[in-house]
Structure formats: C-alpha cells, structure tokens
Amino acid sequence: MSVRRLAPDHVQPASFAFDAANENWADQQIAKYPQGRQASAVIPLLWKAQEQHGWVPRAAIEAVARKLGMAPMRVMEVATFYTMFNLQPVGEYFVQLCGTTPCALRGAEALKKVCLDVIGPQSTVSADGKLSWLEVECLGACCNAPMAQINVDYYEDLTPENFTALLEDLRHGRPVKTGSQTGRSGSEPLGGGETLKDPALYDGTVIGAGDWQARVTEQRKAAAEAAAAKAAAEAEAKKAEAAKTDVNKSDMTKADATAAAATKPATETAAPGRPKPSEPGQPTSAANDTPAANGKVDAKSAAESAKPAEAPADKPVK
Numbered sequence: 001m002s003v004r005r006l007a008p009d010h011v012q013p014a015s016f017a018f019d020a021a022n023e024n025w026a027d028q029q030i031a032k033y034p035q036g037r038q039a040s041a042v043i044p045l046l047w048k049a050q051e052q053h054g055w056v057p058r059a060a061i062e063a064v065a066r067k068l069g070m071a072p073m074r075v076m077e078v079a080t081f082y083t084m085f086n087l088q089p090v091g092e093y094f095v096q097l098c099g100t101t102p103c104a105l106r107g108a109e110a111l112k113k114v115c116l117d118v119i120g121p122q123s124t125v126s127a128d129g130k131l132s133w134l135e136v137e138c139l140g141a142c143c144n145a146p147m148a149q150i151n152v153d154y155y156e157d158l159t160p161e162n163f164t165a166l167l168e169d170l171r172h173g174r175p176v177k178t179g180s181q182t183g184r185s186g187s188e189p190l191g192g193g194e195t196l197k198d199p200a201l202y203d204g205t206v207i208g209a210g211d212w213q214a215r216v217t218e219q220r221k222a223a224a225e226a227a228a229a230k231a232a233a234e235a236e237a238k239k240a241e242a243a244k245t246d247v248n249k250s251d252m253t254k255a256d257a258t259a260a261a262a263t264k265p266a267t268e269t270a271a272p273g274r275p276k277p278s279e280p281g282q283p284t285s286a287a288n289d290t291p292a293a294n295g296k297v298d299a300k301s302a303a304e305s306a307k308p309a310e311a312p313a314d315k316p317v318k
C-alpha cells in the first residue's frame, strides 16, 4: 500500500490553471449540481486536472478549491484519499501493479521484481521519462491474475517474461496487445472453455427427441385450450351464483309481503269500529275499539284496552 503524500516542493509547479477547453468542461460539470452544492464536482475537476498535468500538484488542488469555493484542505483530503489521483509525477506509461492475494498467489511478487529491474524504485520515473510504477490493491480482474493496469488499459495473465517484453514494447513505442497476454478469451479457463462447445446446442437439434417444434406447438395449443376451458368454467360459475342470488332476493320479497299481509288485519280491523269525528252518533265505548270486539282477546285485555277511552271522561272539562 502506498503512502499518500504530496510530491516534494522541488517538483511542484509554481502555478496551475485549466486550459480554455478544460475550464469550459469544468463549468459544465459544476452546473450539474444545485446551487450551494458545487463541491460535489471536486472529483471530476481533480480528474481533469490530472489529465491535463499528468499528476495532481499542490497548485492544482488549490485551483480546484478556488473554483469550487472550498477550503484547500477539503480538496486535499479527497486527493490524498483516492489512489486514482497521482500526487507524484508519473511516467508516460504509469504501471499500477496489483499485489492483492489472488494476484500474489499467481506470481505478482515476481512481477514486482520486473518493475524494479526495468523501471526502478516504486513511485519514481525512469530516466527516460517513459515508465513509472506503483503497487495497488485489487483492480477487479482477479480471474486473469496476475495483472497490471497501464494508463487506462488492463494487461492480464502476466508472467515475468511477457511483462518484461510488454514494458520494453511500451518504452520503444511498439504496438502492444491489451487484455490477456496468453490468448485467453475473456475470463475463460486457461486452455479455453470447457462447456457449451457443441455447435448443435445453438441450432436447436438437441432440444429433446423427435420433432421438437411440433411438440412445442402442441404443448402451447394444449395450454391455450386449458386456459380457455378454465375461463369458461369460471364464467359459468359466476353466472350460476348471480342467478342464485336473484332467487333468494325474490323469495325474501315474497316473505316480506306475506308477513305484512298477516299483520295488517290485526291493527286495522278495529279501525272501522272507531268513532269517527264526523259520526257523533257512533257508540263511544272503548270496548268497541278493542280486539275484544272481534272476540280475539280475553275480558281482562279488553278492559285494559278500554281504559284510555274512559280517562278523558274523568278529566274536568274546562
């Protein structure tokens, strides 16, 4: 793991400023964030400063802080935290060699020795300015370990021999191949894929036996018929349920009507016997108004029923 410190003063530039194109790009990045949240653009701006200068000097950190209205220390914290920001000068080809467990188990230690021999000490630039290197943590290509990132490309399945040749090719400007250096395709096992190799897997001829297309068609047809039958049965059941509900409602209506008819005579049969205001000649005896008049209740009930009719007679007439 590398120590994150600013480069010594003698390599620090006196000043830093974005060029016109990068200044414009930085303004566009800042405009993406709400007012008062311009600090959110700190990482894109530091990255652009590194692209322009090759590494991130103190002057660039201060320039970014001024542009974003941040304290320089806040920008320094970000620049020193993320290893993607180079705080020291780097070579034209900056090698980040993975030293984490999978790569270490697959020979990363031998690759470190290559770096020391071909480039020199870690975090120093080769005399010709072409190469520098740094050991870093896992870069996410463990399946093709050991590996290194050089500028923005990955180089995998490295051995001391092919890594040495790769560094020399870069140094002398010869074309190089990115990715696996042993011809592995993607992340396949060494020696090539072991499964799904039969071409017949891709033309459909090995999916089941016989005429599979006819069988699939038949299965789809049967499934569609079963779905239609199920839908019809459900519709029929709903219809029967609705009919049953209607019958119940009708029965209830009839029962209500019958009950009403049965109770009506009991209350209304005495009505014809009541004296009408327009018929003063009618008997005033309450006995005529009671059910007893119809012979349906006993004498006691008739007497009680007659009481209200007698009460007014006791009241003094004013």
Ligand code: FES
Residues within 6 Å of the ligand: 098, 099, 100, 101, 102, 103, 104, 137, 138, 139, 140, 141, 142, 145, 146, 147
């Ligand atoms: S351990 Fe080296 S890439 Fe993951």
